[in-house]
Amino acid sequence: MNTRIAVIGAGPGGLTCAAVLRRHGVEVTVHDLDASAGARDQGGTLDMHADTGQIALREAGLIDGFFALARSEGQSKRMLSRHGEVLGEHLPQEGEDAAPEIDRGQLRALLAGSLEPGTVRWGHRLTGVTPGGDGTHLLTFADGTRTVADLVVGADGAWSRVRPLVSGASPVYTGVTFVEACYDNVDLAHPVVAELVGDGHMFATGDGKGLIAQRNSGQHVRAYIAMRTGEDWHRAAGIDPGDTAAVREALLKAFAGWDERLLTLITGNDGPYVSRPLYELPTPHTWPHTPGVTLLGDAAHLMSPFGGLGANLAMLDGSDLALAVARHDTVDEAITAYEEVMLPRAIEATGQVSGVLDRVFGPGDRGAGDAPDFEREGREYKRRAAEHLQRSQAR
Ligand SMILES: Cc1cc2nc3c(=O)[nH]c(=O)nc-3n(C[C@H](O)[C@H](O)[C@H](O)COP(=O)(O)OP(=O)(O)OC[C@H]3O[C@@H](n4cnc5c(N)ncnc54)[C@H](O)[C@@H]3O)c2cc1C
Structure with missing residues (x-):
């Protein structure tokens, strides 16, 4: 495809999408409102799950770079009651790799650093998107610049400026x-x-x-x-x-x-x-196929952070979209193939996470029975990662 691709947002999802596209020789430009990759505090640490974030990093060719920075010992978890009693604890084994931790700033630097200079246009805040009627879109930025894209990827997070092109949904407290x-x-x-x-x-x-x-x-x-x-x-x-x-x-x-x-x-x-x-976005959040535009990550399925899925899914979305673009002849076919996988996955994930806030922030005290089975969680990430590997080897 000789396509003008504009990814809006250099978060984990948008940057992963760009890194996988570039690995397949597809041109892409990423626009982000931040002045540079390290312009603001990027927030805390993220655990990269074997069955989502790590798959995306592998597709981007960055899995070794990730493990060089990741903290395996960061997988230790302890749950206490409000009276200070330990209700559950997980201490990772030496070399445990189901969900190692990485600082968000380090992850952004790893992803952005893998792209050729100039791929990310920092200090580029999208202010408007106008459909051209033929699947193209005119993008306008705060600095007055404009560009036309054949594929606009809304990777611009919770308060996405791209989302209104496909859906009227907006986040609720x-x-x-x-x-x-x-x-x-x-x-x-x-x-x-x-x-x-x-x-x-x-x-x-x-x-x-x-x-x-x-x-x-x-x-x-x-x-x-x-x-x-x-x-x-x-x-x-x-x-x-x-x-x-x-x-x-x-x-x-x-x-x-x-x-x-x-x-x-x-x-x-x-x-x-x-x-x-x-x-969070009201669920289920879906939209009719819209030529020349799609969403990924929080723009598509903003959910509460309980479950630690948001960045992991954003990256898997980015990787899946990039692979769909690389494997299909037209933008329309690529968007359709991507959304057929991403939308049901997002619905399933938001369903899993939706009751968690009510359980965690319910009235009264928590007891040992409320502690998650952290070891089982890790085994599940690994099991699903192995299934994914088998499926991709069979393709
Ligand atoms: C407290 C907290 C803890 C969390 N912990 C975890 C965790 O442990 N594990 C996990 O997987 N997830 C976690 N999450 C969720 C995770 O942060 C998000 O799901 C993830 O960052 C989404 O990635 P994204 O790329 O879709 O969007 P974002 O990370 O939001 O990136 C969007 C990018 O778009 C840019 N942008 C926005 N508007 C514009 C515009 N108009 N023009 C140009 N650029 C624009 C922004 O500058 C930003 O760089 C947590 C969230 C919170 C709030």
Whole structure:
């Protein structure tokens, strides 16, 4: 295909799509509003599952680069009650590779760095898309530049500017907000936090709230102080979100009665708190085939982060779309083949994740029976990855 392909968004999904396209010799341009790959804090750590994210990285030729950066020990997980009792724990075996962790910033640098210079147009915010009527689209950017594309890929996340071309859906608030807090030099400066989080993740939930912490690389820990609350909770409580002391006081009041050591996650942070209300797209989210345009990742199936599927699926979508483009003669055939696989997969995944917030943030205390079977999860990733390999070898 001699096709002008414009991917909007250099997140995990858009960059994976571009990397797999380039590996198959297909020209592509990626446009992102960020000024550069490292322009802003990319957020925490991601576990790359063997049956999704790792398959996509393999298709992009980046699996060895991933394992060189990934933290196998980051797969350790511990679930506690709000009173501090350990309800479940998983300590990974040496070399366990079902879902190793990588910082988002490292993943973005790995993916973007694999593309020829100029493939990603940084500082390019899409402001408008106009259908040409023949399957082409005119794209307009905030800096006044314009370009025409035969295939527009909406990989521009939750608040996608491309999505309205195919669907009227928009994200709705889940009722849960994460308040983010960070700890630097954690082993020396924050020993209680370091001990709670171990090498990987710690979750303590109960009474409609949660304290969740994850170790990133470089002795950095990121915590999410999670509450079932209004979308704009500080405004409702009359608190300036920039007033760290006032936010802390309100959080401590909300978590009254929780274990003292767990409360260190609220009291000991370096820097400000950042509120992140969680949104999801109504499900099932599908759309009629639309010539010259499709969606991937959060633009197509934004879901709550419980399940750790969002980035993994975005990358698998990106890889599947790129392979469909490489294997079909026309854009229309490629979009149809891709959406036939991606849409049912997204419906199944959102179905799995949809009840999790209600379970995790339900009233009352959690007990040992509520702890996920982390070992079984890892075995499932590996089993599905092996099935995928068998299917692709049979093709
Ligand atoms: C707190 C939290 C924790 C999470 N943890 C995990 C996890 O452990 N594992 C997991 O798999 N997922 C996790 N997720 C979900 C994951 O972050 C997303 O699903 C994933 O980032 C989606 O990737 P994407 O490429 O579709 O979109 P995004 O990562 O949102 O990337 C979209 C890109 O588009 C760009 N963009 C947006 N608008 C425009 C525009 N108009 N013009 C140009 N560029 C634009 C943005 O700058 C961005 O680079 C988590 C989410 C949250 C909120």
